[in-house]
Amino acid sequence: MADRKPIDSWLTDMDGVLIHEGVPIPGADAFIKKLRESGKPFLVLTNNSIYTPRDLHARLRRMGLEVPVDNIWTSALATAKFLDDQRPGGTAYVIGEAGLTTALHDIGYILTDHEPDYVVLGETRTYSFEAMTKAVRLIEGGARFIATNPDETGPSAEGPLPATGAVAALITKATGRKPYFAGKPNPLMMRTGLNAIGAHSETSAMIGDRMDTDVLAGIEAGMRTFLVLTGLTGPDQVENFPYRPSEIVDSIADLVDRI
Secondary structure, three states: OOOOOOEEEEEEOEEEEEEOEEOOOOOOHHHHHHHHOOOOOEEEEOOOOOHHHHHHHHHHHOOOOOOOHEEEEHHHHHHHHHHHHHHHOOOOEEEOOOHHHHHHOOOOEEOOOOOEEEEEEOOOOOOOOOHHHHHHHHHOOOOEEEEOOOOOOEEEOOOEEHHHHHHHHHHHHHHHHOOOOOOOOHHHHHHHHHOOOOOOOHHHEEEOHHHHHHHHHHHHHEEEEEOOOOOOOOOOOOOOOOOOOEEEEOOHHHHHHHH
């Protein structure tokens, strides 16, 4: 990797890299502070589509991490950008929370259950059988199926929760239609994020705790990749994948001096 260009911009996952179960990971505050002082473009990414960037800004601030709203990129924003490029001013039936509905409203989409162009599935803590039934019938009626992210489970204090990928599988089983996932590991999320901050993949790095989403998306977007061992992927699991990160570090604290 010696011939790689210097890293001028940074993208980092949130859960497992900067925070864990609502608590900052040691070094996260120093990393964000150093990034802001450097003036380098950066983004904090999350596949979770529940919250708006303003929501996440407030949540991170309460944890002592000062991340500006414009430096937060979610799968909901990536989904909205994709739909705006594909079919500007379209219509969608949405299963999700404010993060997703706000992102779609902001691009001028009309949210409706009457012959929508798309069924858009996102994260919610209140998946209902009625909403899933409606989604199935709309897709069978011709609506295109989009999902924010393929994560099959999400974390909670009580244990794993069914997430977007699991519910998408249910709808796929009922309709025979697979969704287009806009979030990680789709490199689309990385590329739209890079465009949002005016960065280029050749001089950008992605930091993540998961080989199957963060590292894969970074590799496919042409970025340098760093795997931290403070989240879901352990060092003994790396060799199970047919690809490798550029570097493996113990935590985000090891990357502060690389900025």
